[in-house]
Amino acid sequence: MKSLLIGVGQAGGKLARELIEYDDRMGFGAVRGAVGVNTAAADLRGLPFETVLVGRDRVNGQGVGGDNELGAEVMEADAREVLASLEGRITAGIESIFVVAGLGGGTGSGGAPVLTRELARVYDVPIYGLGVLPGRDEGAMYQVNAGRSLKTFAREADALLLVDNDAFRSAGESVTEGFDAINREVARRLGLLLAAGENVEGVGESVVDSSEIINTLRDGGIAALGYAAADAAPDAEANINTVTSITRRAVLTGSSLPDATDADAALLVVAGDPDAVPRKGVERARRWIEEETGSLQVRGGDFPLSSDRLAALVLLGGVERSERIQSFMERAAEAQAAEDGEDASGDSGAQWASDDLDDLV
Ligand code: GDP
Incomplete structure (x- = not known):
């Protein structure tokens, strides 16, 4: 499935790079290009594809510091610039666009759902999300940001493929130490899936398309x-x-x-x-x-x-009813309630989570 990647925020840019490099190394040719978008100029440096710095007038290239509401506002204001950078890239052959982001931070968490909505207004191909859930050990802010972003991102995207930062961790390794390994695992999975859908030689009797x-x-x-x-x-x-x-x-x-x-x-x-x-x-x-x-x-x-x-x-x-998502939403609800100075141990936390899950589908 010929796809274009848009990496939003630090994790988004790194994952997009890992994917494009995997596709190149394997000679698949399913990843047709990538664009990196960020509010932090430093995180765009070194990405081997076109980049767009958003929110210059608000944060001057310094990033949004984990404020995902600011991340969303900045993307609202500058989405047009990002869309302009895609002109000429969404050719007739492109079959899907993936918006890639970490959900626990600021730029990707707030910006990716907004950008997805804008893309869906312009393009007919499916717009999928690839979102990273913070690991259990990451702080409350990450959980709260991800809880908020998850709902919106899943609603705006044609589907949201989730990666849990606890998924591919080796024993004793911190989340941060594990990033490169996680990114490689993600690249292999999505890279193979896109390439499988790309296979047109038709040697087998039931090739995927x-x-x-x-x-x-x-x-x-x-x-x-x-x-x-x-x-x-x-x-x-x-x-x-x-x-x-x-x-x-x-x-x-x-x-x-x-x-x-x-x-x-x-x-x-x-x-x-x-x-x-x-x-x-x-x-x-x-x-x-x-x-x-x-x-x-x-x-x-x-x-x-x-x-x-x-x-x-x-x-x-359609895995949103799974135990893993339920327990993440409860974790996010607890972190949100603690931030608001409330006690989430009672029904309200679980209710918050379940309301959100109902919204998702
Ligand atoms: P942003 O730049 O403001 O969008 O913030 P980040 O992209 O740094 O998002 C922070 C979240 O993404 C946290 O939950 C981090 O654990 C996670 N994250 C940051 N970098 C990576 C990475 O390279 N790989 C993975 N899997 N997760 C990352």
Whole structure:
């Protein structure tokens, strides 16, 4: 699926760079370009693509310091400049735009939902969000910002793919130490998904195309993306258990949003040498996803690649009712109440969270 990336804020810019570099390294050509947008000039330096500094008149290139309301205001005021930087880039071949941002900060958290809304007014292609949830150890401000941003971003985007900063952390590693590793994991997942939808050679009988990604995300809301891989035997029959086991691992331990397994729709992509992909294994894996997610809309397809490994990529759409999202919203509600000087331990915190979840869908 040929896509353009817009990285908003520091995390957004870094993730967009990681994705474009991954796509280049793999020679996929699915990522057709990127633009970095920020209020902090320092964070735009070194990004290997066009950048737009917004809010110069308000913060003079110094950033919004975690104030996501200011981040939103600045984007409202300067969205036109960002749109102008896209002119000529959204060519007929572009099939989607991804607005990428960390939800816990200021510029991305406030700005990404506003920019998404403006893009949707101009372009007909789906506008997806790629949002990063703060880890549990990050401070209350991050949780509050992310709680607010999540709702708006999910509503404005055609779907919001979430990454939890606690997802790919190694034991003992702080969130900050883990950023590069997390960004690589995200780039591999989304990079492969976009490339899978891009595959037109059609060697396999059931290659994925962009419409399957778009249909899996059709109902909007929140999405998650899981991945796992293993060595493959040359003979497909010998790989039946491998395919079912990497599919389970992709959903249960390799997801961008751990514990989000309750889904409205899913897409299973099995990547590898076409001769090594067992049809029976793929069928079993699809049935397992149906049972695990409770979804009757499980699509599937192959991504032929020359490799001696097999990989499973599982896109889940409509995961907002999952336990993981519920517990994040409660955490954000508690942080919000503490900021307001209230006690959120009673029903009100849970109510706040559940009201917001109702708004999401
Ligand atoms: P902004 O520049 O004001 O939008 O703020 P940031 O992009 O720094 O957003 C802060 C949030 O993003 C926090 O929750 C950080 O943990 C997270 N974050 C910052 N940089 C990265 C990164 O490179 N990777 C990931 N995964 N998260 C990041």
